[in-house]
Amino acid sequence: MPLSSEQGRQTPLALVWQAWRSTQPRELMVWLLIGLLYGAVDLGAIYEVWHRPEALLAMARQLLLPVLAALLLALCWLPADRSDPEHPHRAWRLAFATLVGAALSVLLVRVVIEWLQWPNAMDLMYLAKGKPPMPIWHWSSMLGDLLGISLSAGLAVAVHEMNLRLRRSEAAVQRSLQTQSVLTRKAMAARLATMQAQIDPQFLFDTLVGIEQDYQHGKVAAAPRLEQLIRHLRVALPRLRDMGSTLEAEAELLDSYLAVRLGEAAPRLQRDWPAELGGLPLPPMVLLPLLQRALQLCDDELPACGLQAELAARGWRISLNLGRPGLCGDAAEMATLQQRLQALTGQGTALRCESGDHETSFILDLQP
DSSP states (O other): OOOOOHHHHHHHHHHHHEEEEEHHHHHHHHHHHHHHHHHHHHHHHHHTTTTTTHHHHHHHHHHHHHHHHHHHHHHHHHHHTEEEEETTTHHHHHHHHHHHHHHHHHHHHHHHHHOOOOOOOHHHOOOTTTTTOOTTTOHHHHHHHHHHHHHHHHHHHHHHHHHHHHHHHHHHHHHHHHHHHHHHHHHHHHHHHHHHHHHHHHHHHHHHHHHHHHHHHHHHHHHHHHHHHHHHHHHHHGGGTTOOEEEEHHHHHHHHHHHHHHHGGOOOOEEOOGGGGGTEEEEEESSSHHHHHHHHHTOOSSSSSEEEEEETTTTTEEEEEEEESSOOOOHHHHHHHHHHHHHHOOOTTTEEEEEOOOOEEEEEEEEO
16 A cells, blocks of 8 residues: 555655555565466476485475565565555656565575575586586676566566556546536536526416415405415425425425415325334425426316325335326426436435326335
8 A cells, every 4th residue: 555645754764664564465475476486487497307316405495595586576666566656756666676676686595595505406407417506696697587587576566566557547437436426416406406496486476476366356265375375485485495305394395385286176185104204304306396297287186195105125115196197297207307316316216107097106215
């Protein structure tokens, strides 16, 4: 993992120590595996000298020394890997660390060889032909080992770095998608609030004109209609700009709307849900538009209206039941409402309409 900003202000030795302490077991196992694979490449040469008593020592040297070199390479690679992943010179840091680790590995291997005095397969072949083994500190041998270790380690580091960059890119894409989803929800909520501000004044204006005409003609229903309008305003205006509501509040809003819209012919909204669901949160501008479009289709003649809520398998189910069939309306409008719901509450929300022989039901499924 990259070093934090506080770690970035530490001394170089402290940063190196911090990088070493952050070694993960998986990383250590990968470097050990690389060392074993590098040593296993030339194990076939041991078969040629297997008859000699030093063959087991040669095989042990063939496997042990690459592992030691891999561990030293890991110690050099870790500080560069833990540096800032967005640093412009990160690639150069990794290349330099790999080259330094390879050079130190070449020196370490030769020190260990001198200490152990274990031969390798090539030494045994030279002895079988009566030739002296190649000097340990010969420049050509050291240069060959340096190139071989550098290329092998560089390839492993490059593959690891490409994998890290790919994962960082995928994580950045996921963060962008999440940010876009949040912004989409906020934009949709803002548009819905604007729609509320546009729809409600028109409805109020039409209702006030009707009440004024009733007073001009001396109708008895004028005063009750005005009281119903005042009640509806008391219910609706405090939540006109709200970004959410509850089941109980939405039921009160539907009830007051029916009273203002249909007057004496308005059916009483039948409520059916457990007491604990009364405070169930609901997205804005969902139930009221369903009722409005249904009243338009039935020419303001609605014999019954009910709102039901119950616990479902994966959340809650709310049903707006209207006492006339065939009120589902245009499928495009339902699709638009479904899109609004998903933008506000997530993909788990579903809205559908079912029309039977005697009633129409708008069913809203919500997930917590």
